[in-house]
Amino acid sequence: MPDPIISIQGLDAHYGDFQALYGVDLAVEPGQVVAVIGANGAGKTTLMxxxxxxxxxxxxxxxxQGRPIGALRADQIAALGIALVPEGxxxxxxxxxxxNLIIGGQLGRKGPWNLARIYQLFPILQERRNVPATALSGGQQQMVAIGRALMSNPELLMMDEISLGLAPVVIKSIYEALPDIVGEGLSAIVVEQDIAKALSVSSHVVCLQEGRVSLTGGSGELSRDEISKAYFGV
Amino acid sequence: MTNLTVSRSTPASTIAMVALGTAIIILFAAPWWAGRSELRLLGEIFLYMSLATLWNFLAGYAGLVSVGQQAYVGLGGYMFFAATIFWGLSPLVALPIAALIGAAISAPVAALIFRLRGAYFAIGTWVVAEVFRLTFAQISALGGGSGTSLPVSVAQSLADGRDAREALTYWLALGIAVVVIGAVFAFLRSRRGVALMAIRDNELAAKSLGIDIWWTKFTVYVVTAGLTTLVGGLIFLQKLRISPDAAFSVNDSTAFVIFIVVIGGIGTLEGPILGTLVYFALRETLADYGTIYLIALGVVAIAIMLFAPKGLWGLIRGHRGTELFPLSRRVRGLTEKGQ
Amino acid sequence: MDWINAIIQGALLGGLYAMFAAGLSLIFGVMRLVNIAHGDLIVLSAYVALTTSVGLGLNPLLALVIVVPVMAGFGYALQRLVLNRTMGDDLLPPLLVTFGLSIIIQNALLMGYSADPQKLQAGPIETASVNLGPITLGVMPVMVFAIAVAVIAGLQWMFYRTALGRAFRATSDRQDIAQLMGLNRAHVFGLAMALSLAVTAIAGVFLGIRTSFDPAAGASRLIFGFEAVIIGGLGNLWGTLWGGIILGVAQTLGAKINPGYQILAGHIVFLLILAVRPRGLFPRMDG
Structure with a gap:
């Protein structure tokens, strides 16, 4: 088994007095796509x-890559090559x-992604490149958010609920771009509420329930019953 | 069954209230046991305590951070002088009249500067104070830019003899401190006070509970302005002389007051009282150092804000939430049930 | 003719006020910080220029080469070491800390330079003038106005055309997401304050050449700058220039009626505009 690019062990997280994560473990190997699933409030966004x-x-x-980074600032983490497409x-x-795309690449990390490649991936963005980002439709905004994260040429791309609030046809077109993105050899963590979608794009899945890991395994190996038990806790 | 009761007082607050009552009685008797200069100092302490309590009410409870309260201090001084000199009112009548005028003028001022948010509101209050200063500097009947003195006859009408006059001025200062602290305490315990604290903790949530935020803050602003005007009248009754620069001085009426509240602990009733005592202790020992003393005040205020933003009272009360003034409601009987 | 002359002089004076305002506007735009010590920092800049120009025998205009970087460096350090610790949802800490700073600067200047008014001596250029028909224009006021326009145009260009401006706007929009782009918020804020004090330094030097100043002169400069910002509309740099001009004209017209009304007239026009157009004359469209 190759060394994981990122490994999380016994992660707790708090908002004031409220504890949102309890001893979460998770590892991502190079080139692997890991899906994180769970109900609302399970702690997925907190994990991101x-x-x-x-x-x-x-x-x-x-x-x-073996080095402790939990106490670094967000901008230092970004400089390591970890990018987040935030929820919303x-x-x-x-x-x-x-x-928005240029500022995503302002760290100047070397790699395959640049403005031209993003426009190739999402041609509509080139057409609308001079309008204020928030004047776009929801799906187009999601493309900008993904492009913005890619512009930093990350080694680990994290996508938090990228299909939330989008029409099914738009979700489909965004997910169709995913193989192109992951094909570049980067690793990814995909947070999804849609279990089928999550399983189809990932090789490994981690289910959170009330801040704890309730299930983990290969995406193709888990049964529906196991997943729904881990998801809903029934 | 356990009995759950809600009460505000705690053993600490009951003891404190008894001690406070005793202190007021002893202080009331000060003209018989204190010398002339101590009496003046005590009077000044009470006036600053009142200003600090009022500024804290505005900034610490209503979130209206003003750096222009000198507008009302100066207005109070000038209105008091005008009422006694021109209208021939007795000083004891002129003071409440000045307070009413201050409250009346503050209403349209509030309507105007409430359009500014946060820190811009703060500077807006300063502009208003400057407008007042420049306006009074234009009124030649009150001495214009160089100011005027209170006629001897007005001072004499207060009481017979210098000792009696100074005792009365002192009692007025003590009285105003008791009235101001009592009024703020009563306001905070009332329905409006609860609304005010709800706004401070979460403006959005307070709004959704149907609290009229604008109106609540407006009331606080006007009440504070009226009482600040009253204090201003007394300050210049004590000084016997007024000029625009002294009356509307941002240092004397606002900077020192902010320092007092910050060092004592903003957003508590105890803070301004404690802060006033600390401030005067510092001033009486260090004021000879002049500008260095002022620089030190600035440094201490910044250090407190950075490292102990709840002030000295915050450090003293710690996590237990000790209150000398019984404000918070506490539920009793829960701990017994838990065990 | 006198009246037209007063209006022109007021408009030129407004350029100086716009420079007072631009520094305030910049840091408010990037980090929602209102710096109560802003006026005192303007006056501090004038004193730094006084010391360098007297000490090195430089013309105060040349002293800008020293004063601007000194103040910018001071601004960066101030932000990183002190003000960044106060940034958050609560506006009270930065307000009170800058208020304390204002008192410290004033009294430190009082100790170092006494309360006597000072002036920067820029030589013959101060009295030079050109005649345009019946109107006489001082070279210095025109130069100050031109520099104000250049400063605001420069800030506008920086804000909308450069990587630094992008970083400022992104941080202003969403601080946490800007961090995800690799922008260190503490550093970005430091740069914003550095730039604000660089503009402040220019304003301070020209203030010192145009009029005499003393350690207590900061408060009214803060207020003039603030009034220009609000009149022009928050977050609009060109609006700030207009705000400065309106304030300057109001003051010179007030002074024309009665010298005692100069400052008062400016305040009253400000309050009137606040009453009629609370968002300023040129509110930002996307705000």
């Missing part, structure tokens, strides 16, 4: 915020589409 440095952790709870897209409203 912890990994990306928006929530403070114990240093050795998160290791990147959260584009910069005073920046145009193209500026």
């Amino acid at each position: 915020r912890s990994i990306s440095g928006l929530l403070k952790n114990k240093a050795d709870a998160i290791r990147w 897209r959260l584009l910069f409203p005073s920046l145009s589409v193209e500026e």
Whole structure:
């Protein structure tokens, strides 16, 4: 088994007095897509915020290529090559589409992704590159959010609920782009509420329930019963 | 069955209220046991305590951070002078009249500057104070830019003899401190006070509970302005002389007051009282150092804000939430049930 | 003719006020910080220029080469070491900390330079003037106005055309997501304050050349800058220039009626505009 690119062990997370994660373990190997599933409030977004440095952790709870990174700031984590497509897209409203993409690449990390490649992946964005990012439709905004994360040429791409609030046809077109993205050899963590979607894109799945890992295994090996038990806790 | 009861007082607060009552009686008797200069100092302490309590009410409870309260201090001084000199009112009548005028003027001012948010509101209040200062500097009947003195006859009408006058001025200062602290305490315990604290904790949630935020803050602003005007009148009754620069001084009426509240603990009733005592202790020992003393005040205020934002009272009360003024409601009987 | 002359002088004065305002506007735009010590920092810049120009025998205009980087460096350090610790949802800590800073600067200047008014001596350019028909224009006021326009155009360009401006706007929009782009918020805020104080330094030097100043002169400069920001509309740099001009014209017209009304007239026009157009004359469209 290859060494994981990122390994999380015994991760706790708190919002004030409220504890949102309890001893979460998770590992991603190079080139692997791991799906994180779970009901609303299970702690999926908290997990993403912890990994990306928006929530403070114990240093050795998160290791990147063996190095403890849990206590780093979000901008330091980004510089390592970890990018997040946040839930709800959260584009910069005073920046145009193209500026949103450029600022995603402002760290200057080398790699296959640049403006031209993003426009090739999502041609509609090139057409609309000078409009304010938040003037786009939901699906197009999601493309900008994904493009913005890719522009940093990450080694680990985390996508939090990218299908939330989008029409099925739009979701389909975004997921169709996924093989192209992962084909570049990067690893990914995909957070989804849609279990079928999550299983179809991932090789490994982790289910969260009330802040704890309730199930983990190969995406093709878990039965429906196991998953729904881990998902709903019944 | 356990009996759950809700009460506000705690043993600490009951003891404190008894001690406070005793202190007020002893302080009331000060003209008989204190010398002239101590009496003046005590009077000044009570006036600053009142200003600090009022500023804290505005900034710490209503979130209206004003750096322009000197507008009302100065207005109070000038209205008091005008009422006694021009209208021939007795000083004891002129003071409440000045307070009413201050409250009346503050209403349209509030309507205007409430359009500014947060820190811009703060500077807006300063502009208003400057407008007041520049306006009074134009009124030649009150001495224009160089100011005027309170006629001897007005001072004499207060009481017979210098000792009696100074005792009365002192009692007025003590009285205003008791009235101001009592009024703020009563307001905070009332329905409106609960609404105010709800707004402070979460404006959105308070709104959804049907609290009229604008109206609540407006009331606080006007009440504070009226009482600040009253304090201002007394300050210049004590000083016997007024000029625009002294009356509307941002340092004397606002900077020191903010320092007092920050060092004592903003957003508590105890903080401004404690802060006033600390401030005067510092001033009486260090004021000879002049500008260095002021620089030190600034440094201490910044350090407190950075490292102990709840002030000295916050450090003293710690996590137990000790309150000398019984404000918070506490549920009793829960711990017995839990065990 | 006198009246037209007063209006023109007021408009030129407005350029200086716009520079007072631009620094305030910049840090408010990037980090929602209102710096109560802003006026004192303007006056501090004038004193730094005084010391460098007297000490090195430089013309104060040349002293800008020293004053601007010194103030920018001071701004960066101030933000990183002090003000960043106060940034958050609660507006009270930054307000009170900058208020404390204001008192410290004023009294430190009082100790170092006494309360006597000072002035920067820029030489013959101060009194040079050109005649345009019946109107006489001072070279210095025109130059100050031109520099104000250049400063605002430069800030506008920086904000909308450069990587730094993008970082400022992104941080202003969403601080946490900007961190995900690899922007260190503490550093971005430091740069914003550095830039604000660089503009402040320019404003301070020209203030010192145009009028005399003393350690207590900061408060009214803060207020003038603030009034120009609100009149022009929050977050609109060109609006800030207009705000400065309107304020300057109101003051010179007030002074024309009665010298005692100069400052008062400016405040009253500000309050009137606040009453009629609370969002300023040129509110930002996307705000």
